[in-house]
Each structure stands twice: as C-alpha cells, then as structure tokens.
Amino acid sequence: xxxxxxxxxxxxxxxxxxxxxxxxxxxxxxxxxxxxxxxxxxxxxxxxxxxxxxxxxxxxxxxxxxxxxxxxxxxxxxxxxxxxxxxxxxxxxxxxxxxxxxxxxxxxxxxxxxxxxxxxxxxxxxxxxxxxxxxxxxxxxxxxxxxxxxxxxxxxxxxxxxxxxxxxxxxxxxxxxxxxxxxxxxxxxxxxxxxxxxxxxxxxxxxxxxxxxxxxxxxxxxxxxxxxxxxxxxxxxxxxxxxxxxxxxxxxxxxxxxxxxxxxxxxxxxxxxxxxxxxxxxxxxxxxxxxxxxxxxxxxxxxxxxxxxxxxxxxxxxxxxxxxxxxxxxxxxxxxxxxxxxxxxxxxxxxxxxxxxxxxxxxxxxxxxxxxxxxxxxxxxxxxxxxxxxxxxxxxxxxxxxxxxxxxxxxxxxxxxxxxxxxxxxxxxxxxxxxxxxxxxxxxxx
Numbered sequence: 001x002x003x004x005x006x007x008x009x010x011x012x013x014x015x016x017x018x019x020x021x022x023x024x025x026x027x028x029x030x031x032x033x034x035x036x037x038x039x040x041x042x043x044x045x046x047x048x049x050x051x052x053x054x055x056x057x058x059x060x061x062x063x064x065x066x067x068x069x070x071x072x073x074x075x076x077x078x079x080x081x082x083x084x085x086x087x088x089x090x091x092x093x094x095x096x097x098x099x100x101x102x103x104x105x106x107x108x109x110x111x112x113x114x115x116x117x118x119x120x121x122x123x124x125x126x127x128x129x130x131x132x133x134x135x136x137x138x139x140x141x142x143x144x145x146x147x148x149x150x151x152x153x154x155x156x157x158x159x160x161x162x163x164x165x166x167x168x169x170x171x172x173x174x175x176x177x178x179x180x181x182x183x184x185x186x187x188x189x190x191x192x193x194x195x196x197x198x199x200x201x202x203x204x205x206x207x208x209x210x211x212x213x214x215x216x217x218x219x220x221x222x223x224x225x226x227x228x229x230x231x232x233x234x235x236x237x238x239x240x241x242x243x244x245x246x247x248x249x250x251x252x253x254x255x256x257x258x259x260x261x262x263x264x265x266x267x268x269x270x271x272x273x274x275x276x277x278x279x280x281x282x283x284x285x286x287x288x289x290x291x292x293x294x295x296x297x298x299x300x301x302x303x304x305x306x307x308x309x310x311x312x313x314x315x316x317x318x319x320x321x322x323x324x325x326x327x328x329x330x331x332x333x334x335x336x337x338x339x340x341x342x343x344x345x346x347x348x349x350x351x352x353x354x355x356x357x358x359x360x361x362x363x364x365x366x367x368x369x370x371x372x373x374x375x376x377x378x379x380x381x382x383x384x385x386x387x388x389x390x391x392x393x394x395x396x397x398x399x400x401x402x403x404x405x406x407x408x409x410x411x412x413x414x415x416x417x418x419x420x421x422x423x424x425x426x427x428x429x430x431x432x433x434x435x436x437x438x439x440x441x442x443x444x445x446x
Contacts, residue, residue, distance in 0.1 A: 038095035179203025217412030347405030
C-alpha cells in the first residue's frame, strides 16, 4: 500500500525527531545499565544490527516486559501446542521480560529486543525475520514498526489491547499520525468495551475492534503450587505472613512503615517483599535491614528463617506462588501514579488484596473485583495498614474475599478462545522453517 502525501510528511517528521533524539537512547541505556547491568548488553539488537541471517519466522509476538509476557503466555502455549512446527520470535523491551521469555519457553522460541522505532532499524528487523504474522500485546503503537508491517503485507493484531483515558489524551497530541497507525491493524482485541471505544476514538475502524476480554483472566495457577506452599509453611510454623508485591521505589518507605505498625500487633509477622524492578532487590533488603529487622532472600536462603522479619523475593516468575503463601497482599504501583499491577494473580491463588487508589491501568478489573467484594482500595499508606490489620484479624472476611475473587477469575475466562478465533484467518499455513534464511542483515540504510 502506498502512503499518501500527508502520511509521508507525518512519518518523515516523526522519524526526524527520533533521529535527533537517538543520543538520548544511548544515554538511557547507560543510565539504566548502572541500575541493572543487563542494559549494558545486546545493544546491537536495540538498533537491529544482527551478526548473521535468521530463518524466516512464522509468528512474531511483541510483549514489553514481564506482565505482558505472562499475559501472552496462554496464546503462545495454545498455538505452539496446535502448531509445533512453527518458528516463533518473541521480542521484549526490558531484560526482565527477556528473562521471563526464557523461563517460560527456553530455546523453544527465538528472542531479541525489539529495536528502537527508527526507520532503518525497523527495516533491518523486519527484513531479518520476515514474520508471517505479527501479534503485539496491549498498547505498543510504534508508528514505523506498524507501518513497516503494513508495507510488507504482514497481518498485525493488537492482543489484550488496553487504552486508559489518560493514554488516550496523551496519544491525541499525535492524533494525525496515530489515527493512521491504528488503521494499519487487522484487528484490535480489546480488554473491555471501554478500551475498545477509546481505540475507536483514537482512529481505529469500529468493525476492526473486537471485545475479546482480558487474557489475564485465563491465567493458569502454577503447577506444583500446593507443594510450594507446603514447603514454605513447613519452616514457618505458626507464624503468619503478608506480602507487598510489585512495589515501586516511592512506595518502599510506606511498606517499611506498614510492616512496623503491623508487627506491633503481630510481633512475629513475616513480610514477603517482591519489588517490581530487579534493580531494587538489594536496595529493599538493605532498607529492611536498616529498619532493624533480620532479612532473608529467596536466592540466598531459599526459604525464610525462623528469625526473619522480612523475606525478599529476588527472583522472577515466582510471585503467584508466593501470593499463595500469604494471608493478605498489598499490590503496589497503586500508591503512586503508576496505575497499578495485576490484581488477578492474587485473586486466582486465593489471597485477599488491598491496593492504593492509582489503578488506571487496571480500572475495569479493579472495579469488578471491588464490586464483587474481593478487593479493598484505600487512599494512603495509613489506610492500607488499617485494612491489612483488619483482614489479618478477620478470617471469615478474608475467606469471603478469596471466594469472591476466585469466582470472578473463573467467570472472566474465555478471552483466550475469543483471541484465537479473532486471529484464525491469518494463522500461517506453510512452515517458514522450510524456506531459506534471510539475506545478509544490515543492508538497509541506518
């Protein structure tokens, strides 16, 4: 499809700005590298410079980080079971997302970082892997990447698409360009009717938006979770535990204050602490030790010690299992304007939940959980401490919240089947592995 003059101008202007800002991407990688050393590695992938050609892939799936990879897992697993001959490429942006891809699928899928949205890098990336089908998770509307898929005839879908009112306002700054971007998509599988309406307001064709529901409701409880909880509890004895999960830097002082308050009533209470970002693992351990508590960590000690007041979960992929070990949970990213994190994981494994008020990334899910009586939302750290204290005292209330949460998760399932039906018409029919590898990478201009 040839671009019109307006599109050519908008893409050129957008790309020119990105090229001017290219030094900022280098600074960003260096800055993140000092916090998380994996950002110093694999820069060639960020700019789509590949050492050797790659065979053509049947399906390319892009998921930003851990949460999106987990949400995509039911789709990937279902398609891999049905079509084991397909070659897969999964891209992420973050190293933690990369680690999660490897933890889930090992060498069963190819993985690279998605390149920056520079025209030359996008061209090299698409020329290197030549996907037959592109599946993009949630809200990754990169203009050059999606225009590139359209121009190469690659059918592209957004899965589990979400668009908050705040994000819609932000995208409207680039409305003339973004409205054209969303019209390149074959279909948009929206998490909810409200998300779908916002994509239409952004410029998507109404008949290309499908309310598939939220894939996170199709979450699978980890295998062996009963044995995991038993192993955890065998060393805990009669002690009780609560969990602070997916916390951000500005929430850490609040977690310390909440735990100090709770231990006044429950002197042997254990805090399971899972920071959102791996670079915060050692820092929260240091903060907890600085508060005067004995601290254990998953990597160093496996299970909490008898005298530990805090146990830092410094691993990836085990959060759901540790949710199941706690009586109550605070889900972070909600005391500051991050927008919240996945509330369905603790609901699925049977843990009563408390959050802060900032839940715009999970507005529909949090509303449904709250209306069902499965979630407490408080305005500040003091309110969260009070809610956790009340729940620790009231076993019957915790049980009612757990029952309501698990019932809601069960009722919400079905997004996987609807998503697979939505993309069925464009599923590859000829294994790409039978074709020759791509030509030399890097031929496109920078």
